[in-house]
Amino acid sequence: MSLLEIKNLTAKLADEDKQILNGLNLTVEKGQVAAIMGPNGSGKSTLSYVLAGREDYEVTDGEALLDGENILDLSPDERAAKGLFLAFQYPIEIPGVGQMTFLKAAVNAQRRKNGLDDMPTPEFMKLVNGRAKELGISPDMLRRSVNVGFSGGEKKRNESLQMALLQPKLAILDETDSGLDIDALKIVADGVNAMRSPDRGFVVITHYQRLLDYIKPDVVHVLSAGRIIKSGGAELALELEANGYADIVGKAA
Amino acid sequence: MPAVQETVEQVRAIDVDQYKYGFSTEIEMELAPKGLSEDIVRYISARKNEPAWMLEWRLDAYRRWLTMREPDWARVDYPQIDFQDMYYYAAPKSNAAPKSLDEIDPAILETYKKLGIPLREQEILAGVAPENRIAVDAVFDSVSVVTTFKEELKKSGVIFSSISEALHEHPELVKQYIGSVVPTTDNYYATLNAAVFSDGSFVYIPPGVRCPMELSTYFRINEQKTGQFERTLIIADKGSYVSYLEGCTAPMRDENQLHAAVVELIAHDDAEIKYSTVQNWYPGDSQGKGGIYNFVTKRGDCRGARSKISWTQVETGSAITWKYPSCILRGDDSQGEFYSIAVSNGAQQVDSGTKMIHLGKNTRSRIISKGISAGRSQNTYRGLVSAHRRATNAKNFTNCDSLLIGNACGAHTVPYIESKTASAVFEHEATTSKVSEDQMFYCMQRGLTQEEAIALIVNGFVKDVLQQLPMEFMVEAQKLIAISLEGSVG
Ligand SMILES: Nc1ncnc2c1ncn2[C@@H]1O[C@H](COP(=O)(O)OP(=O)(O)OP(=O)(O)O)[C@@H](O)[C@H]1O
Ligand SMILES: [Mg+2]
Numbered sequence: 001m002s003l004l005e006i007k008n009l010t011a012k013l014a015d016e017d018k019q020i021l022n023g024l025n026l027t028v029e030k031g032q033v034a035a036i037m038g039p040n041g042s043g044k045s046t047l048s049y050v051l052a053g054r055e056d057y058e059v060t061d062g063e064a065l066l067d068g069e070n071i072l073d074l075s076p077d078e079r080a081a082k083g084l085f086l087a088f089q090y091p092i093e094i095p096g097v098g099q100m101t102f103l104k105a106a107v108n109a110q111r112r113k114n115g116l117d118d119m120p121t122p123e124f125m126k127l128v129n130g131r132a133k134e135l136g137i138s139p140d141m142l143r144r145s146v147n148v149g150f151s152g153g154e155k156k157r158n159e160s161l162q163m164a165l166l167q168p169k170l171a172i173l174d175e176t177d178s179g180l181d182i183d184a185l186k187i188v189a190d191g192v193n194a195m196r197s198p199d200r201g202f203v204v205i206t207h208y209q210r211l212l213d214y215i216k217p218d219v220v221h222v223l224s225a226g227r228i229i230k231s232g233g234a235e236l237a238l239e240l241e242a243n244g245y246a247d248i249v250g251k252a253a
Numbered sequence: 254m255p256a257v258q259e260t261v262e263q264v265r266a267i268d269v270d271q272y273k274y275g276f277s278t279e280i281e282m283e284l285a286p287k288g289l290s291e292d293i294v295r296y297i298s299a300r301k302n303e304p305a306w307m308l309e310w311r312l313d314a315y316r317r318w319l320t321m322r323e324p325d326w327a328r329v330d331y332p333q334i335d336f337q338d339m340y341y342y343a344a345p346k347s348n349a350a351p352k353s354l355d356e357i358d359p360a361i362l363e364t365y366k367k368l369g370i371p372l373r374e375q376e377i378l379a380g381v382a383p384e385n386r387i388a389v390d391a392v393f394d395s396v397s398v399v400t401t402f403k404e405e406l407k408k409s410g411v412i413f414s415s416i417s418e419a420l421h422e423h424p425e426l427v428k429q430y431i432g433s434v435v436p437t438t439d440n441y442y443a444t445l446n447a448a449v450f451s452d453g454s455f456v457y458i459p460p461g462v463r464c465p466m467e468l469s470t471y472f473r474i475n476e477q478k479t480g481q482f483e484r485t486l487i488i489a490d491k492g493s494y495v496s497y498l499e500g501c502t503a504p505m506r507d508e509n510q511l512h513a514a515v516v517e518l519i520a521h522d523d524a525e526i527k528y529s530t531v532q533n534w535y536p537g538d539s540q541g542k543g544g545i546y547n548f549v550t551k552r553g554d555c556r557g558a559r560s561k562i563s564w565t566q567v568e569t570g571s572a573i574t575w576k577y578p579s580c581i582l583r584g585d586d587s588q589g590e591f592y593s594i595a596v597s598n599g600a601q602q603v604d605s606g607t608k609m610i611h612l613g614k615n616t617r618s619r620i621i622s623k624g625i626s627a628g629r630s631q632n633t634y635r636g637l638v639s640a641h642r643r644a645t646n647a648k649n650f651t652n653c654d655s656l657l658i659g660n661a662c663g664a665h666t667v668p669y670i671e672s673k674t675a676s677a678v679f680e681h682e683a684t685t686s687k688v689s690e691d692q693m694f695y696c697m698q699r700g701l702t703q704e705e706a707i708a709l710i711v712n713g714f715v716k717d718v719l720q721q722l723p724m725e726f727m728v729e730a731q732k733l734i735a736i737s738l739e740g741s742v743g
Contacts, residue, residue, distance in 0.1 A: 052698050055690070076697035085698075092695035095686075096713030105709055106699035113700065145713065162699065 001068050003201040004028040004051075004170055008062035011050045020046045022226035023062065028170065033192075033202040035212055035237060038223035039245050044205045045089050047223070048172045052086045053079050066170060081113035083169030087159035087176045089205075094146040099158075102146045103128060107165055131164040136187050152179030160188045164195065171195075172203040177211040189214030209241040224249045274502035274533065278364045278475050282394070285342035287478075291315060294448050297342050301417045301451075304424060314437040314447035321441045327604040328633045328665060329573045331546065334511060341449045343394040343476040361393055364473065387467040387498070388413055390454040392483055394476045397452045402466065411464050411495075412457040416484055419455035426457055430488055434517035434554045434581070442513040442575075443550040446482045450515065453483035458493035458524070467723055472501035474534070474545070480511040487517070489524035491557065496527040496723060501570070505535050507543045509572060514549045522557030522584065527565070529722055530578075531730055534570035536737075539628070541600030544572025551578035555587035555616075563590035564607065565721045567730045569737040572601060577635065579608035582616035582644070589618040592721040594730070596737045597630030597662070606636035606667075611647035611677065620651040623715045626662035627738055633665040640677040647677040655685040656714050658707070658738065708735040 004027065011021040020043045028034045038044055050057050051064055053076035063070045071079050094102065108118040119127075132142055135157050147155050156176050163171050173192070177185055192202060192215050204215060212220075212234065220236040221228045222245070230236070230248050240248075285296050294315045298308040323334075345358050388402035390413065397415030406413050412423060420427050437447040454470040474481050489495055501512075512534060518526050528551075537544025547570070553562035564578040580589025591607035609618035618638065626632040632655065640647040655664035666683050688710050696706035712719070712731055719727050 052694075054694050075703075076694060077700050077702050080698055080700040088695065088698075092689075092691045094692055094695070094710060094713060096716045097709055098713075101713075102696075102699075102709070105701055105705065106696075109702070109705060110700035166699070 002027045002065075003030045003032070003067065003199075004203075005065040005068075006051075006062070007064075009047075009050065009059065009064060010061035011046065011057045011059045014056050014058045019060075020057070020226050021050060024223075024227050026221060026228050028201045028203060029218075030201055031196070031198045032218045033196065033204060033215060035217035035220045036203060036205045036223050037207065037220060037237060037240055039249065042224045043226040044223050045174055046226075048086050048174050048203070048205065051079075051172065052076055052084060077109065078113070080166075081110045085163055085166055085168030085171045087156075087163055087171065087173040089174040089178075091147050091150075091155040091159055093148045093150075095148050097146050099142045099144060099146055100128065103162065103165055106162065110166060127165065128161075131161055134187075135161050135164070135191055136184065137161055153181055153184050156180055157184060157188060160191045164191060167195070169199070170201050170203070172205070174205045175207065176204075177206055177208060185211065186214060209237050212237050222248055274535070276367065277506075278360050280358060280360045280475070281346040282476055283342075283344050283346045284340045284476070284479075287340055288337040289341060289449070293341050297449055297451060300342065300344070301420070303420055306428065307420060310432070310437065311448050314444050315449075317438060318441070318444040318448055321444060323441050327575050327635070328631060329575060329602040329604050331509070331573055331602075334546070338478070339511065340476065340479040341482070342451055343479045344451075345393060361391075364393070364475070387469050390415060390468075390470040392452055392454070392470060392472045394451075394474060394479055394481065397454070400454075406465070409462055409465055410459040411462060412455065413468055414455055416450075416453045416455045416486060419486075423455075423457070426488065427455065427486065430486055430517065430519055431484075432517075434519060434552050435515050435550050440550060442548040443515050446484060446513050446515045446550070449480075450482045450484040453485045453514070454487075455485070456487040456495060456497065458489045458495045460491040460493060460521075462490075462493045464493070464495040467496050467498060469498040469500065472499070474501075474510060474512065477506060478508065478510070480513065482512075483514045485514070485516040487526060487528070488519045489521065489526045489560075491521045492523040493521075494525045496529070498529045498531070498723060498726060500531045500533070502533050502535070505538075505543065509537075509544060509546055511546045511548065512571075514551075516549070516551040516578075518553035518562055520553065520555050520557060520560035520562050520587075523559045524557060525561040525563075526553065527563045528553070528578070529565040529726065530567065531726060531733065532566065532568045532570050532574070533733060536570050536599060536601050537572040539599040541572070544601075545570065547571035547574045547576065549576040551576060552581065553579065553589070554581045555584050555589060555613075557587070558584040558613070559586045560584050561588040561590075563592070563721070565592040565718065566594070566605075567718075567722070567733065568593070568595040568603065568605060569733050571603075574601075574603045574605050576605050577607055579610065580618060581610045581612065582618060582647075583612045584616075585613040586615045587613055588616065590721075591618075591620045591622070592718045593622045594625070594715045594718045594734065595622070595632055595634075596625045596627075596734055597632045598627040598737055599630060600628070601630040603631070604633045604635055606634045608637040609639070609649055611638075611640040611644035611649070613644060615646045616644055617647070618649045620649070620653070621718055622651075622653045623718050624653070624655045624664055625658065625711060625714065625734070625738070626655065626664050627658035629661045631663045631665070633667060635667045635669075637669040637671070638679055639669075639671040640674050640679075642673045645674055645676045647672075647674065647679075649677075649679045651679070651681045653681075653683040654714070655683075656711065657685065657687045704735070704739070707738055711735065711738060
């Protein structure tokens with residue numbers, strides 16, 4: 001069974017007559033890293049939001065199966081507990097809510113939904129401190145409010161930290177590379193590589209080959225006007241880097 | 254995070270209309286005849302066997318009240334109150350002045366137990382470390398039914414009793430201080446209170462004494478069509494310290510009930526009073542039917558040099574809240590603080606804030622107000638900071654933040670500033686924000702339910718103020734806030 005199977009997914013803005021996803025088909029296998037590239041405004045973030053269950057979008061047709069189960073009727077938190085994780089293109093600030101509080105609330109909320117007891121605090125602390133260190137996140141950042149006053153790159157690293165703690169089945173990384181400096185890019189990529197495993201999958205949304213140099217994708221998909229218009233191996237990304245989207249988009253139209 | 258989890262569990266455990274203190278107790282009551290007149294004032298005074306001067310004081314207030322008009326400047330809206338259509342005195346019949354717990358009607362003990370306030374000292378002593386003990390004065394409708402740990406407190410010279418009892422045992426103290434901070438002429442509701450107040454708490458901390466435990470009063474309105482008019486008087490003599498907490502609940506009833514209390518605090522030289530309130534009167538149903546009108550006058554007088562009074566309030570209940578706990582900074586180098594969380598949901602109306610009146614030199618005040626509005630509620634912060642000519646180097650810092658949940662509610666900030674000295678430094682910051690869909694989605698994407706997400710975000714918003722509450726009440730208040738906001742989204 002595929003990890004993620006999206007069939008004919010069609011979605012529009014909930015309170016406007018604007019269709020963004022137009023019968024999108026995509027399969028991600030277990031153990032796979034799938035890269036999604038595509039022009040600005042083609043619907044990449046929308047796809048990730050629709051999969052995660054954001055209310056601004058209305059699915060008008062199609063389905064999305066995670067481990068064989070249609071997730072489109074589930075609430076966002078239920079999808080999260082089933083192992084779907086989204087690293088946001090623009091992470092959200094939550095003033096007054098400490099990072100530790102937030103991380104612990106997230107970890108335990110998911111554990112509870114999966115019938116596990118809360119993680120004991122010492123174990124949790126150890127886990128966070130360990131992962132934070134690996135990702136170059138300072139103890140000071142862990143003491144601050146969620147994403148408040150973080151630089152662009154710090155926010156992205158923070159998303160990686162959350163992913164590492166939540167150990168999702170399917171992680172969607174929406175332009176996690178943008179805003180990262182060269183060293184941070186490598187650190188975050190190492191984090192992903194370390195998490196690669198036979199039953200986990202990644203959808204990596206990016207504009208740049210640079211990230212894919214570090215995270216070698218198994219497949220590359222091109223998304224344009226709300227559909228996947230071309231798929232190929234890692235070499236497709238290099239081709240796009242060299243020639244841009246014009247050719248493929250033209251052909252697909 | 255355990256607090257968030259507890260909050261959510263608490264929220265789930267609630268059945269109807271979220272208010273879990275809405276039960277009423279079947280108990281035989283003695284009521285004064287309905288309505289208000291000089292005879293009623295005499296009746297109340299007689300029931301309490303008061304000295305003649307107290308009756309005169311009351312009658313004087315009553316006569317003055319007759320000439321006064323209800324204030325209409327607050328941003329609250331309610332039908333005319335019929336002052337003749339309620340009872341001004343309601344006391345459990347069984348035993349008006351019980352000498353010991355054994356004489357108290359078991360139904361009352363049961364009521365407080367249900368509210369989570371054990372009154373039997375043995376029960377309190379069982380699981381609680383001495384430093385965490387809390388002495389409670391339990392006021393049921395118009396009378397104080399019991400005050401715990403009185404004897405133990407007496408050992409350190411602390412007087413903690415009902416005000417009726419204090420009138421008999423320490424008349425000189427009561428006479429000296431009552432009305433000295435909130436005069437009988439102060440305002441419509443305070444004047445009414447002076448005429449008809451039935452009971453409340455009295456605290457006196459002798460010079461140099463640090464009160465060995467938290468003191469608290471728990472107010473319960475039970476009887477229908479009854480107003481509650483309690484009066485609390487706390488005196489901290491030179492160099493003393495006391496931390497006091499007030500809690501309150503009422504049954505769910507269709508009618509509106511009036512609660513018009515007066516609280517007076519006096520801090521002498523180097524004394525400190527920390528007064529915390531967790532106000533959870535019945536707020537009415539989601540359509541705005543029923544609920545308490547909470548029209549309260551609370552004022553602290555930093556009478557001595559270097560004295561300090563700090564108000565912390567968590568306001569979640571009442572259909573209408575009209576209250577401005579204030580500090581008169583009379584002593585040089587005295588300090589006033591006001592920390593407030595005011596939550597409104599459904600059809601609740603809140604008009605609350607503080608007054609910091611700087612009279613002495615080098616006086617400092619600090620105001621941190623967090624208003625959270627949800628549903629169709631209206632939430633107003635109204636505050637005055639003033640400096641007298643003599644109040645050189647007065648300093649105030651004010652921060653008012655409003656958080657909106659949903660689109661149908663309102664938040665308003667009305668700060669007044671008056672300074673008659675050029676050396677005063679008043680700073681004012683205000684923000685209004687919304688719980689955004691982005692924040693909700695972000696939290697839920699990480700696995701939190703909608704309720705957990707709201708609780709987390711709101712607790713973050715009010716954290717600065719929650720931290721001011723005594724430890725034991727922080728978690729309680731956190732839960733209460735989340736419960737009050739239940740049903741505010743989705
Ligand atoms: N909530 C929204 N309201 C209005 N328009 C929206 C909304 N969400 C998406 N869109 C529109 O849908 C289209 C797809 O947007 P989306 O953010 O998915 O693009 P993207 O492929 O992620 O682009 P980028 O590479 O710039 O991140 C765009 O035209 C965008 O303006
Ligand atoms: Mg995007």
